[in-house]
Structure formats: C-alpha cells, structure tokens
Amino acid sequence: MPTRTARTAWTGNLQEGSGQVELTSSKVGTFDVSFPKRTADDAGGTTSPEELIAAAHSACYAMALSSEVANAGGTPQALDIRVDVSLGPDPAGGFRLTGIKLTVRGEVDGLDNDAFVTAAEAAKVGCPVSKALTGVDITLDAALET
Numbered sequence: 001m002p003t004r005t006a007r008t009a010w011t012g013n014l015q016e017g018s019g020q021v022e023l024t025s026s027k028v029g030t031f032d033v034s035f036p037k038r039t040a041d042d043a044g045g046t047t048s049p050e051e052l053i054a055a056a057h058s059a060c061y062a063m064a065l066s067s068e069v070a071n072a073g074g075t076p077q078a079l080d081i082r083v084d085v086s087l088g089p090d091p092a093g094g095f096r097l098t099g100i101k102l103t104v105r106g107e108v109d110g111l112d113n114d115a116f117v118t119a120a121e122a123a124k125v126g127c128p129v130s131k132a133l134t135g136v137d138i139t140l141d142a143a144l145e146t
Contacts, residue, residue, distance in 0.1 A: 065123035074111035
C-alpha cells in the first residue's frame with residue numbers, strides 16, 4: 001500500500017510564527033497555518049491540523065460507509081459526511097483534540113433508516129482514520145434523507 005506525504009515549512013515562534021502545509025503526494029495545494037488563527041473562532045483563510053484531520057476523516061469515512069452500505073445490501077446514491085474536530089485545553093497542559101462529531105446524511109436504495117444507521121456505526125468502527133483517532137471521543141449522528 002502507498003505512503004502519502006505532507007510537509008510544513010514554519011518560521012517564527014508559536015504566537016507570531018506561521019507556516020505553509022504542502023500536500024506533497026497529490027500536489028494539490030499549499031495552505032497557510034498559524035497558531036493564533038488555529039485557536040480563533042474565525043480561521044481567517046488559514047487551515048489547521050484539526051481541519052486537515054476533519055478532511056481526512058470525512059473522506060475515509062465516506063469510503064468506509066459506501067462499503068458498509070453495499071455489504072448490507074444497499075446502494076448508496078449520495079452520502080454527505082460532515083466532520084467537526086474540536087480543539088481544547090488538555091488538563092495535563094497544552095491542548096488536545098476534545099471531540100469529533102460525524103454527521104452523516106444519506107440517500108440509499110435498499111436500506112431502511114435502521115439498517116443505514118447500523119452500517120454507519122460499522123463504518124465508524126472500521127474506518128482507518130477512526131481507528132487512528134481512538135484516543136478521541138467520536139460521536140455519530142446518522143440518518144437517511146427523507
């Protein structure tokens with residue numbers, strides 16, 4: 001299996017410094033990062049480790065869910081996955097990820113809502129990114145679109 005690579009070039013200290021995250025393997029972009037914007041309500045055009053984790057988790061989870069839906073006998077027509085990753089203080093000092101919320105809405109042929117939720121739970125457990133993030137509380141809100 002392949003290895004994917006990203007790199008960050010950082011200058012300065014934590015509070016005044018900044019960096020650029022490069023998605024090296026795909027070459028799809030370079031994105032600005034800074035600690036003050038990471039901890040602000042408005043990201044101001046920069047990304048953060050939490051947003052990048054959310055992006056990775058949403059993409060991985062979509063793949064896992066499409067597989068679980070098929071395993072349950074359904075056909076996914078559309079899946080909308082939102083992942084919210086929260087940063088907060090760590091009681092031991094510094095910061096930590098304080099929670100991840102998966103919100104999933106699907107249009108699926110061949111499954112009722114209960115079967116879809118069961119598939120969504122299985123995808124949450126089986127998604128490689130979910131497995132990597134087991135130290136963080138991950139919640140799931142899944143439902144079929146009506």
